[in-house]
Amino acid sequence: MNANASTEMFIPSPTLSALQLGPVTITFYALCILTGIILAAWLTNRRLTARGGTPGQTLDVIIWAVPFGIIGGRLYHVISDYQLYFAAGKNPWNALRIWDGGLGIWGAVALGAVGAYIGCRRHHVSFAAFVDSAAPGLLLAQAVGRWGNWFNNELYGDPTTAPWKLQIHSMDPSTGRAVLDPAGAPVVLGYFQPTFLYESLWCLAGAAVLLVIDRRFKIGAGSVFALYVAVYTAGRFFFELMRSDYANTLLGLRVNTWVSGILFIGGVLMFLHLRGRARSATGRDNARAGERDRSDTDMEPRSG
Template structure:
């Protein structure tokens, strides 16, 4: 029995339960969020936070992150939704894919900052606590692209090349030919898998470094940003799906490169600071009491 010479892709991306359609892309994102909150909560407690506190902050961060991720995608690829013949309402169909990580992180951080302010805890400590879990969430989320048969690279003949089907996103199934077989578009580089494995490796590296080294406040999150974007820069160069270009490079390639440089610089500046804690120590200065002057003169 010969081994397969390609990685198969699913021919089903959703299940229908009466009027309810459950998309596997959404399930992957939900699973990733669950892992990030679970791991982040454990790390938050080691930084002096209270149980349940990080999850409460995430109630602000997660919706903001989803909105930001979708906004980034729609803004950077408006022709997918607003050109003649396109359906603008599909801009809201996040279950079909299309969440920009940069927008998700930006608005997600804004939501987290609001949550931290309301809880009276350190925003930087939250970022350091949640960073490895976010990488694992991204690793799981990329498998949603596998179910959707999307985010692949150039055509490939490698043994691990990815089989891609023509998908009907509305039905959540592959389009079939006259014989009832799923239509195969070709075999391509599995860039979704490369990114998923990279996120897993960087997340494990962050956990090991944070356990062995007393890295300064904010440096774990800076390493997350630098590590993830270093890999993303390479994967963007490999991808063959549609994207807008600037000077011959995909928009996300430019964004990944710039963020990587900025985050690496931030890490070098932050790594020697004191470790982040949920409740940073505050220095309270109290003015010395005034010396009571003796009373003079005569009273009335």
């Protein structure tokens, strides 16, 4: 946090969202996404290896999952916010400028799962084991990726006077720098709820919860991934209600609010279904084991 001349507390936002290295522009948004992917790959590798996989298998699958996920995330964003690229006066080619920000998590997860499935089939990896291994890492990647929104001065909530309010600048997307006033100071649009920070902290907490539950109860069989969907969407539903940046709405609610609510219900139902099926399978295995024990006992010679 920071304090201005009147000792008012706030969270500052960067006035620079990109670095220019010769002809190459490096955005902090892209660096946050890349860092999140690396951390997720590291954690997924550890978890898949513990499930009997090999380190090379994780990379083999991720090579398929990540490109599919990035394409899916961008498609979801462009479709759900089409007016940013295809309305009158907008440049449709900007839809390809993924480095400027704009990845829809559900498009990323959906197509990323398709890529992971292809990778698993090609390299003989259990798809259920892989997505369960990746689930906490996905939350970790999302937690880190949200800081890219901080660099871009985006993803904020309603105006607030809370001590943890977020300072937002007017940013020039063509330069990646804050717009300056006549005195040369960055133009401040206001102070808002830091919803990017709330979501980042929620994702970190969710990743920890998944790790503890999976380690203690060994739920597996796709259940960890189902729990990931439920945990993330539970928080995302409320964060969407808090956001004040522009978004398309349906029946008075943001589209992502509806999507989060529907996916939360779907995640809970999928988790209950998978756990019920796993318990049934365990019961059948125990019954068969009991039958074998009784058969072995009946075959033993009896004295007398």
